[in-house]
Amino acid sequence: MLNFLKMLATPEFFYSIIRISAPILFATLAAVVVEKAGFANIGLEGLMMFAALSGSLVSYYAGSWFWGFLAALATGVIMSLVMGFFAFKLKTDIILVGIAVNMMGSGGTLFLCKVITNLTEGKAMASTTGLITRSLCIPDITIPLLNQIPFLGRVLSGHNLLTYLAFLFCLLTSLMLYKTPLGLNIRAVGENPDAAASVGVSVMKIRYTAMAFSGLMSGFGGAFMSMAYAQGWSLDMVSGRGFIALAAQAMGGGECLGGMLSALVFGFAQALGIKFSAIGLDSNLASPIPYAVTILGLVIFALVRSSRIRKQHSAAALAKGKAKAES
Amino acid sequence: MPDEKTSGPGEYVVQMKQITKIYANGAAANRGVDFNLRRGEIHALMGENGAGKSTLMKMLFGLEQPTSGEIFVNGEKLVLSSPSVAIAHGIGMVHQHFMLVPSLSVAENMVLGMVPHKSGIFIDKAKAVELTRAYSEKFNLHVDPEAKVMDIPVGMKQKVEILKALVRGARILIMDEPTAVLTTQETAELFVELKNLKKQGYTIVFISHKLNEIMEITDRLTIMRKGKSMGVYNTKDVTKEEISRLMVGRDVVLSLQKDKAVPGDTVLRVRHLEYINEWNKKMLNDISFDVRRGEILGIAGVEGNGQKELVDMLFNFNTPNAGSASVNGKSILGLPQQKIRELGVALVPEDRMLYGIASGASIEENVISDRSGEKRFNKGPLFNMKAIHAEADRLIKEYTVLCKSRSQQVGMLSGGNIQKVVVAREFSNHPILILADQPTRGIDVGATEFIRKKLVELSRSGIAVLLVSADLNEVMELSDSLIVMHNGSIAAYFEDTAGLTDEIMGEYMLGLKKQSAEEVRRVCHDQET
Numbered sequence: 001m002l003n004f005l006k007m008l009a010t011p012e013f014f015y016s017i018i019r020i021s022a023p024i025l026f027a028t029l030a031a032v033v034v035e036k037a038g039f040a041n042i043g044l045e046g047l048m049m050f051a052a053l054s055g056s057l058v059s060y061y062a063g064s065w066f067w068g069f070l071a072a073l074a075t076g077v078i079m080s081l082v083m084g085f086f087a088f089k090l091k092t093d094i095i096l097v098g099i100a101v102n103m104m105g106s107g108g109t110l111f112l113c114k115v116i117t118n119l120t121e122g123k124a125m126a127s128t129t130g131l132i133t134r135s136l137c138i139p140d141i142t143i144p145l146l147n148q149i150p151f152l153g154r155v156l157s158g159h160n161l162l163t164y165l166a167f168l169f170c171l172l173t174s175l176m177l178y179k180t181p182l183g184l185n186i187r188a189v190g191e192n193p194d195a196a197a198s199v200g201v202s203v204m205k206i207r208y209t210a211m212a213f214s215g216l217m218s219g220f221g222g223a224f225m226s227m228a229y230a231q232g233w234s235l236d237m238v239s240g241r242g243f244i245a246l247a248a249q250a251m252g253g254g255e256c257l258g259g260m261l262s263a264l265v266f267g268f269a270q271a272l273g274i275k276f277s278a279i280g281l282d283s284n285l286a287s288p289i290p291y292a293v294t295i296l297g298l299v300i301f302a303l304v305r306s307s308r309i310r311k312q313h314s315a316a317a318l319a320k321g322k323a324k325a326e327s
Numbered sequence: 328m329p330d331e332k333t334s335g336p337g338e339y340v341v342q343m344k345q346i347t348k349i350y351a352n353g354a355a356a357n358r359g360v361d362f363n364l365r366r367g368e369i370h371a372l373m374g375e376n377g378a379g380k381s382t383l384m385k386m387l388f389g390l391e392q393p394t395s396g397e398i399f400v401n402g403e404k405l406v407l408s409s410p411s412v413a414i415a416h417g418i419g420m421v422h423q424h425f426m427l428v429p430s431l432s433v434a435e436n437m438v439l440g441m442v443p444h445k446s447g448i449f450i451d452k453a454k455a456v457e458l459t460r461a462y463s464e465k466f467n468l469h470v471d472p473e474a475k476v477m478d479i480p481v482g483m484k485q486k487v488e489i490l491k492a493l494v495r496g497a498r499i500l501i502m503d504e505p506t507a508v509l510t511t512q513e514t515a516e517l518f519v520e521l522k523n524l525k526k527q528g529y530t531i532v533f534i535s536h537k538l539n540e541i542m543e544i545t546d547r548l549t550i551m552r553k554g555k556s557m558g559v560y561n562t563k564d565v566t567k568e569e570i571s572r573l574m575v576g577r578d579v580v581l582s583l584q585k586d587k588a589v590p591g592d593t594v595l596r597v598r599h600l601e602y603i604n605e606w607n608k609k610m611l612n613d614i615s616f617d618v619r620r621g622e623i624l625g626i627a628g629v630e631g632n633g634q635k636e637l638v639d640m641l642f643n644f645n646t647p648n649a650g651s652a653s654v655n656g657k658s659i660l661g662l663p664q665q666k667i668r669e670l671g672v673a674l675v676p677e678d679r680m681l682y683g684i685a686s687g688a689s690i691e692e693n694v695i696s697d698r699s700g701e702k703r704f705n706k707g708p709l710f711n712m713k714a715i716h717a718e719a720d721r722l723i724k725e726y727t728v729l730c731k732s733r734s735q736q737v738g739m740l741s742g743g744n745i746q747k748v749v750v751a752r753e754f755s756n757h758p759i760l761i762l763a764d765q766p767t768r769g770i771d772v773g774a775t776e777f778i779r780k781k782l783v784e785l786s787r788s789g790i791a792v793l794l795v796s797a798d799l800n801e802v803m804e805l806s807d808s809l810i811v812m813h814n815g816s817i818a819a820y821f822e823d824t825a826g827l828t829d830e831i832m833g834e835y836m837l838g839l840k841k842q843s844a845e846e847v848r849r850v851c852h853d854q855e856t
Contacts, residue, residue, distance in 0.1 A: 179449045181442035188428045188439050195426035199440035199491070200411045 004279070011154035013271060018155070021267030022163040023048070023229065023238075026221035027245030028252065028259040029173045030214035035254055036177060037210035038190030042098035043083055044218050045242025046105025051076045051222025053109045056128040056233040057116060059136045065227060069138060072223035073216055080215025084208045102242070110235050129232030138162055138228045160228040162220060167260070169217070174256035186210055218242070240291075247294045253305070262297065269293035339363045339399075340499060340530050341387065341418075346396035348382050356382035357393070358554045364499065369521060369531045371541045371562070374551035374574055378771075380534055383551070384501050387532075388420045389413035400499075419492025423503040425484050426491075429477035433470050433487050434459040437494055462490050467523055482513035489520070500524070501532045506540055507769065510629075518544050536771070538567045550574055574772060585783045588807035591620030593852055594760045594791035595641075600650035602636050602815075610636040611647065612815040616850040618760065623782065623792040624850075625806025625824070629836050630797045633815040635677065638764045638795055642667060642674050654760055668697060671759035675750055675766045677795075683749040686738030690730055691719035693737050694752045726751035727777065743774030750778055760791045767801060779805055803827060810850055811835040818842065820850040 007013070027044045034041045051072040059068020083101060087094040114124035117131075125131075140160050147157035177183035188196040189206040197203050221241065226233040244266050251265075252258025273289040341364040348357040357379045364370055372380045385391040387398065389407035398405055400416045407413045410420075427436050434455040443458070445451040459472035468486040476484060485505060492500055502521075506514045521531055521544060533545055541548060542562060550557040550573045557573045595618040602611040611633050618624045626634055639645040641652055643662055652660050654670045662670075676682035684693050695704060695715055704714050719733040728747045730740060737748055746766070753761065763782060767775040782805060786792045796802040802809065803824055811819040811832065819835040819842045821827055834840040 181444065181450055184431070184435060184439065184442060184450060188431060191428045191430055192426070195428050195436075196439065198410060198422070198426040199495070200414070201440045 007279070008272075008275065011151050013275065014155040015159075016271045016274070017264065017267045019159060019163060019229070019267075020270045021263045022160070022166040023221040023224045024241050024245055024248060024266050025166040025170060025260055025263040026162075026217045026224065027242050028248040028263045029169055029256060030217035030221075031245050031249035032252070032254060032256055032259050033173060033177070033186065033217075034210050034214045035249055036183075036190045037186045037207055038193065039087075039094055039207070039210075040098070040246070041080070041083070041211065041214045042095060042246060043080075043101035043105075043242075044214065044221075044245055045238055045240065046098075046101035046103070047076050047079055047215055047218035048222040048225060048238045048242055049105035049109045049236075050079055051219040052226035052237060053113060053128070053222075053233045055219075055223040056132050056136075056226040057113075059227060060128065060131045061120070063136070065136050065138050068136065068227060069223050072227070073219035076215040076217070076219025076222060077212050078215070080211045080218065081208065083215075084211035087211075088204060088207055105238075106236055109233070113233065127232060127234035128226070129230070129234055132227070132232035134231065136227070137231055138223065160224065162224045162228055165220065166224075169220070170256050170260045177256070182209070244290070244294060247298060251297050265297055266290060266293065338365055340366045340401055342397075342399040343383070343387065344397045344399070346383065346386060346393045346398070348379075348386060348391065349394045355554050357386075360396075360551070360554070360556045362387075362549055362556065363559070364530050364532065365547070366530055367525055367528050368546040369525055369533055369544055371545040371548035372532055372534045372551065373536070373541065373548055373570065374771075378551040378574075379554040380551050381503065384420070384503065384532065384534065387413070388418055388501060414495050414497065417496055417498040418501070419495060419497025419499065420501040421485065421488045421492060421503065421505060423505075423507060425488055427476045427484060427487060430475060432473055432475055433479065433483075434472040436476055436487055437462075437472075437491055441495070458494065459490070462494050466490070466493060466520070466527075468520055480513075482509055482516065485509070485513075485517065486520070498528070499530045499532070501534070503534045504536075504769075505533070506535065506537060514540070536769075538570060541570075542567065571772060585805075586787060588622040588786065590622040590807070590852075591789065593617045593619050595652070595654055595793060596656075596851075596853075597641075597652045598650055598851070600637070600640060600647050600652065602633075602640060602645070602647045604636070610815050611640070611650075614650070614815075614817060615848070616810060616817065616820075617852045618791045618793050619852060620759075620791050621786060621789050622807045623786045623794055623805055625802040625809040626793065626795045626812055627799065627802045627809060627832060627836060628797070628812035628818075632812045632836075634795045634797075634812055635764075636815075637812075638674075638677070638762055641762060641793075642672070642676075668756075671757065673753040673756065673758035673761045675746075675753050675761065675763040677764040677768070679746055679749050684737045684745060687736060689734045690723065690728065690737055690740075690748055691715065691733040693748050694719055694722050694755075697752055698756055722751040722755055725755075726781075741771070743770035746770050746778065747774055750781065754781060754785060758785075758790060760793070761785065762793050762795075764795045765797060766794070767796075767798065775801075799829060799832060803829075803832070808850070810847075813838045813841070816841075817847050817850070820847050822849065 027048065030041065030044055054075040055068045055072030058071035059065045062068065079101065083097050086092045086097045110126065113128065114126065117123065117125040117128070138161050140158055141164065143157045147153040177186065185196065185201050185206050186209070188201060189203050193203045196206070222238070225237055230237060245263070248259050248262035248266060251262040252260070269290040273286045276286040276289065277283045343360065343362040346357050346360045346362070347355070349355045360379070360383055362383060372384065374380045382391065386393050387407065389410045389412050392408065398407060400418065405412070405416060428439070431439070434452070437459045438455045443451040443454040445454070456472040459470065463470050463472070468490055470483055470486050470490065471479065476487065489500065505517060509517060525531060533541070535541055545562045547559060548562055548570070549559050550570065552574060598615045600611050600614040601609070604610050614637060616624065626637070628634055636645065640647045641659065643660070643664055646661060651658060654672055657670060659667050659670065659672065680686060685696070695718060698704065704711055704718070716733065723730065723733055726747045728751065729744050737745055740748070750766070761782070766778050766782070779801065782792055782794065794802060794805055806824050809821045809824050809827070810817050813836060818838065818840070
């Protein structure tokens with residue numbers, strides 16, 4: 001046991017937590033913003049799959065990771081706007097739209113991959129891992145000075161560009177929600193669309209904006225998966241991160257910072273699962289760990305929240321009683 | 328008597344001429360209505376529920392478009408295609424259901440849609456607060472700019488709504504039943520504020536049913552009935568009786584005729600009921616009373632003194648901390664609602680939209696919802712539609728529900744007719760005890776009168792009635808005997824309502840006086856406690 005803990009207390013382990021958390025964090029920010037706008041986008045998983053595929057293919061054809069990266073973002077945004085069109089304009093249930101995108105994200109991406117590679121490479125490939133080389137991946141960044149610090153340097157430096165962007169976006173999203181007129185409008189539309197509409201805020205515009213934001217974040221997440229986390233796209237490579245993000249959003253109390261902490265908790269759980277299989281634990285035992293942690297996390301979150309509400313109530317009652325006694 | 332001739336057209340800030348509104352389904356909400364506003368007046372728009380007042384005002388605020396007719400604002404003919412157009416022409420509306428975002432601050436709600444910026448992208452919160460404060464002081468409408476809307480009382484929320492309209496440049500304020508949600512003190516405060524606005528040259532449309540308020544605050548009034556205008560009057564030239572006659576087209580019997588009650592055995596027996604809510608406040612404190620066959624026991628009191636909690640306990644929407652309640656000797660506390668109904672208890676709930684009806688279902692489905700399992704409405708595994716149609720038609724006729732057919736959606740009816748559907752179901756399934764919680768709140772005079780008469784009639788036929796009402800007139804007129812609740816306790820019991828005055832009631836309702844325990848105990852007629 002002690003030996004195992006020693007194995008965990010390495011900079012490599014902490015480094016891997018941050019690395020694994022990054023795509024979850026992108027998707028969590030997407031979930032946070034759409035929830036603030038008053039709806040749920042459960043299609044994050046599918047959006048990330050499409051973004052991952054288009055990113056890897058375009059970077060291969062263009063011979064540059066940058067174009068692949070932009071393609072992934074564009075794929076996320078365009079697909080999310082199409083989702084919005086179905087949900088807001090054609091009034092399809094948004095949950096059903098999300099389910100459809102997730103299902104396409106699994107089977108449809110494989111189909112597309114085979115069709116496209118068959119046209120260009122002459123053979124239908126089931127993944128793009130053979131096409132993507134190290135130079136087509138999004139680069140890692142070594143931070144000068146920080147990398148000199150013992151332990152901490154090895155934890156924080158040398159991450160992928162997108163990993164840093166994920167944490168930067170966490171801050172930016174929070175600023176956007178609470179400090180800008182757009183954020184105010186998003187929160188108002190999410191809470192009382194009638195009130196927002198009555199003062200001339202375009203509810204539709206805000207909903208599409210939030211949807212596009214979720215697509216953009218999924219684009220980042222997808223690009224990370226196929227162009228940083230792994231070299232190339234493969235079937236179902238997002239493996240539930242889009243769903244875990246929905247849990248992280250709820251567990252984080254619907255806020256960016258809380259969502260980030262939750263994403264790190266899930267990242268920890270996944271890193272732990274990987275570590276367990278590395279030391280020879282049956283993978284059937286190790287792989288459920290992240291999901292068990294998800295459930296546990298949600299239960300703890302629910303308990304904490306209900307006790308906090310109870311405390312607030314009794315505090316309010318006390319304050320009320322006091323005010324009465326004084327008056 | 329209508330005074331239209333006495334004023335020239337120039338002084339009107341708003342003129343609506345020959346407004347007709349016919350909905351896609353063929354229902355006519357307004358037919359050839361003329362409506363005008365003078366600058367700086369408070370103008371009442373009155374009428375029963377469904378008379379078309381809200382529709383008329385929605386058209387003035389750009390929420391709906393008239394089928395035909397013209398609207399002039401400050402002499403200029405306008406097409407008010409959306410609220411933004413109306414706002415741009417100085418028309419503001421304070422909705423009955425507040426258009427506020429609870430988790431945002433007062434200042435943020437104020438500037439929503441017109442947010443002040445700083446350094447290009449960020450919200451200038453200081454400026455929003457400053458703006459709110461400036462308007463709040465200018466119009467003497469006190470609000471706390473930095474408080475969250477969910478934490479402020481209803482009266483302040485309404486002030487925020489008024490300020491929201493003013494900050495957007497409104498010179499004409501449409502107020503949709505503004506006093507419906509306010510306490511007496513808040514209403515008094517609102518009236519001072521409205522008079523103040525009037526002095527500054529603002530024009531106010533005041534939609535209300537409450538005759539006393541209209542007499543107190545308005546200069547002129549327009550009465551609507553069945554989509555038509557019944558004329559414009561100077562408030563000081565008409566009496567309450569005239570208004571009431573114009574609204575419903577006949578003299579409403581404002582004092583009800585009823586025989587003396589002959590109470591029989593105790594039906595509902597409540598003893599030592601106690602309830603502490605989730606904020607640790609004692610909402611019910613040692614409540615004991617009996618309701619007997621053939622009598623109406625009224626519960627009066629300022630709202631929020633435990634009446635709602637009491638009814639919740641009796642119909643098992645909540646569980647008391649101590650005490651007992653029984654109907655004909657059988658305990659009802661904690662019983663499922665269906666079992667309570669099987670014992671012969673009927674409920675006219677306070678919130679009819681939430682507990683009284685399924686608004687998306689038809690009238691027919693609503694009236695048989697408590698008896699759909701009965702043998703006479705079923706044929707094997709299927710409904711006996713013939714019997715159900717007959718039952719629905721009978722109830723619609725007996726309770727004079729104004730509707731197109733029994734299959735019309737209940738939610739599409741006016742408030743008074745919705746309540747008639749509720750009482751048609753509750754009164755007709757052979758109850759032995761009726762719990763009537765605010766049975767006539769917010770509904771028109773005609774339906775109110777009908778329901779009150781029906782309650783008296785049923786009680787005289789031997790049914791026990793517990794009437795909870797915040798309407799002092801109602802509870803004093805209908806009840807045979809009466810208890811007053813204050814602060815979760817019974818403050819007084821009056822065996823006979825004859826000779827009771829508003830002043831006496833007021834003293835007990837406001838807690839200035841309280842009867843002794845012995846006096847209150849008389850409401851437990853068997854005298855064993």
